[in-house]
Amino acid sequence: MEKFLKHTGNALPLRRSNVDTDQIIPAVYLKRITKSGFEDGLFAAWRNDPAFELNQPQYKFATVLVAGPDFGTGSSREHAVWALQNYGFKVILSSRFADIFRGNSQKMGLLTVILPQADIEKIWQEIESKPDTQITVDLGAKTVAYAKTTLTFDIDDYTRWRLMEGLDDIGLTFTKLDQVSKFEEKRLSFKPKTLPIR
């Protein structure tokens, strides 16, 4: 996973709540067996509408997505994170994220930042009136800065450390495999096994 320290980029306003992962990437795009090439499926249905924000030239180079509340609800498909990353997004700002989507993002190094809805509204107004506004997200300092405003956000220290170091969880868990083996020795013997087939 790529380290995430600080990112500066243009932002895209997505004034919609409850953007579910079926909207982020419809099911018909999930048949691929790789983690790349999903950018063409990103918001596929909405992109048919020329007025959709992603189609507007002033937001063409956006790397920060500023979304309404409850972003990423529904299906657990990590393809939603891959599609956003494949397209070029590095950070998503929202007042609320669905749990599974947020977990998937944190595994892949796509930063999800929670800000109060009032702040999201102010950022929307700023980037709608001045689309070239640059937003800087500093994970070390836990700040989001744009124009003359600097906001702070919360993220648990463990996740922050892992993202800043670019560490993948599996590698970290492999250092604890002895403990896993010990746990397995004490597991209740009647718990079911899938093999052999009965």
Next chain:
Amino acid sequence: MGKALAEKIWAEHVVAAAAGEPDLLYIDLHLIHEVTSPQAFDGLRLANRKVRRPDLTIATEDHNVPTLNVDKPIADPVSKLQVDTLRKNCAEFGVRLHSLGDVEQGIVHVVGPQLGITQPGMTIVCGDSHTSTHGAFGALAFGIGTSEVEHVLATQTLPLHPPKTMAINVDGTLQAGVTSKDIILAVIAKIGTGGGQGYTLEYRGSAIRALSMEARMTICNMSIEAGARAGLIAPDQTTFDYVKGKAHAPTDGDWDAALTYWKTLTTDADAKFDKEVNLNADELAPFVTWGTNPGQGLPLTASVPNPDDYSNAEDRGAVKRALEYMDLKPGTPLKSIKVDTVFLGSCTNGRIEDLRSAASVIKGKKIASSLRLLVVPGSARVRLQAEAEGLDKVFLDAGAEWRSAGCSMCLGMNPDQLKPGERAASTSNRNFEGRQGKGGRTHLVSPLVAAATALKGTLSSPADL
């Protein structure tokens, strides 16, 4: 202070814990399917890792598979490659797989309980958000992403922060024609699609205790639609009776030991939930969604809401957008809405009891000539059972299509899709824009409402016939 059931199960699965770090949680059962696993197996190969516990892992083909001509090669080459990839991966890593055509094939959340590998007190994960279904057995079961699928394959654990707990108390008695689907749709309408974020839901109360296992699965299945990764119900005699005798259920002395343990799996009387929500089952009616998220639902007797009735500007905008997509006008009685397709199936309502209840309404009648009724059993075994009971004949005689098992039109990944502008009454779990096919419109309903709607042509309950 006592513990909630979800906290007990969590505590019993913590492998390692340290201040400021997520707990490392042991996973008792990992369910796999073709769509969210190929990249995870690739990850194992790249790192030269093995599947740590193939004996706690099981795969089935469900999301992408056709429900017609299942004895022939899959026609869509991209779908075929994905299914072939699962077969290749399972063979290479020693994972048990139930392929198309196998008697145990079916939707992963129907297959687990049916094999008896879903049992109380377990931690169960799958790269599918409806894994919450297995919570009906008093298991802690939740959906995961593909990175986590790889993590579980490699280590049989997951690093996670414990969720908070929420009690959903449903007391009273359901009236005739009101089902567990209506309970969960009412819960989601009450707490919203984000209401359960960060929580494990525990469904409690006399109305829940009175439900069959399959009805309980319908409720837990849609916990994710309320934003909760997991939802569960404490096991009781109904649970034990259901598990007993299944292929992978404990036997002999193991059964006695398991039963003794399972009986401890309750929320302590002095436990305190982080949040409680109450519903009166006596007041519930058949529910239907009118919008584009599962929280946008109302009793069938209501009318399409008016955006102007919402004080919050954001809600107003969301309702307006949903009505535009759904092509509905405020004030329209829900019962006057005409549908083109009725879908009976999915991990929410594709079990034998669901097919029986729909068949009981349809028996001896014909579906409306204006629509199609697609009946898709949740598993090959459910299909066989239904055929043994003559339910296939009831549906076919009524003019319905009788299909093979899979996720089918619930997510529109296989050829079973709505056409743009088509409207469906569906027993599935999500009414998102385009969920059942690009431009398709979905109303979520119970199997009883689905059946009545198929006969009448407009959204209806059996009482309207």
